[in-house]
Amino acid sequence: MGHWRGGLFPCMTEVLAVGFTLPKKLILRRHSEFQRVYRLGKSIANRYLVLYILPDKENGGKVGFAAGKKLGGAVLRNRLKRLLRESYRKNRHRLKPGVQLILVARAAAAKEKCATVEAAFLELARRGGIFAADK
């Protein structure tokens, strides 16, 4: 890898400052939970991914990650879901609480790096208005 002359990667900046975790209980587990967000939530998309948003004060904020079978084999889909989770994890502290999200990877994200996917997520989060009030 070459040198990054402009300082640290965008992925690194917030992580070094805060260091947020993403425990298992904050991740959507059940088929029914996924279906509820898909059906009731609103969706926005760009070239790399689709974001489903469903405000939910009772159950609190949760997040799910998906990569369909059209994208490729198990290795590729696993990698995409890990990239999505990494993007969410590093920015979770900046988002509003009590919102359920699902991030779905699209074909264009298959060969991209973490920084690209994270930038795409941040753009969708801004358009969806789920950042915390001070941002």
Next chain:
RNA sequence: UAAGUAACCGAGACAAUCGCGGCGGCUUUGAAGCCGACGAGGAAAGUCCGGGCUCCAUAGGGCAGUGUGCCGGAUAACCUCCGGCGGGGGCGACCCCAGAGAAAGUGCUACAGAAAUUUAUACCGCCGAUACUCAUCGGCAAGGGUGAAAAGGCGCGGUAAGAGCGCACCGGCAAGCGAGUGAUCGCUUGGCCUGGGUAAACCUCACACGGAGCAAGACCGAAUAGGGAAGGGUUUGAGGCGGCCCGCUUACCUUCCGGGUAGCGUCGCUGGAGCCGAUGGGUGACCGUCGGCCUAGAUAAAUGAUUGUCGUCUGCUUUUUGGCAGAAACAGAACUCGGCUUAUCGGUUGCUUAUGUU
């Protein structure tokens, strides 16, 4: 050096930061937190074979069906592996074989050809006789032609011309003898030839095979609601146990029991035909003995992200050391093991052939 062939090895390394999974320890009522070591593959894949394990009856008899098919061995088992035998391919190293039976029977065998399987066959021809211009009758399987295949091959003799008609060699068949555990091989003798191919066509012979699969299966257990276990027993019918039959079993009776089902959770779930090393036996697959090790256990499914240094390859540049830029395949455990097949990056070694140099 090039081409080929066989076998084997690796799947970038180290460090830092953030994060995830179950495990162990500590704190804690608990939730949770902290610390520690560990955490994808050679194919984890395709699900093509064979086991272990679980339930169905204890997995039983017969038919049907399916599979295997040279010999000997290895193994828990195999359509696997090892060593041979026999064929076939290649100059060679070496590779390939669905390799039982075609004189038990049935079927198929296109086209071409005169004729395609049981007294075989005469189209062009060759020979003899009659006639002598055409032709007719008889003999022939040597030559030509067709075909995947034309009743052994080839040579000499023989003859009107020919023919296993006779003989030598080769091939095949049968018998005998010898070698080998065996497939098979070698030698001798015989009648002279027995009559195409196809059994991933039916079939015959020998051997093997019960079914479903971890979503197997076991446990905890609300609403609701009547069941379960053990024993006994009859026939006509019915349900279930794998396709059918036999057989077994249920509904019937008696006794006993507190529990059965959907959903959710726990177990199954990783210590095993295990891995590594040494040593002994065997040509080898493999087996024995000794020592050491514990090495993923998720369930919308953990094993990731980023950076630095070094290493590999490619390109550009430089007199060189070097510098810069880029690249790194196929691919993700899901009860587990032995194989097969397919995908794919890089490297090492042996051998063979050809060429060159000494």
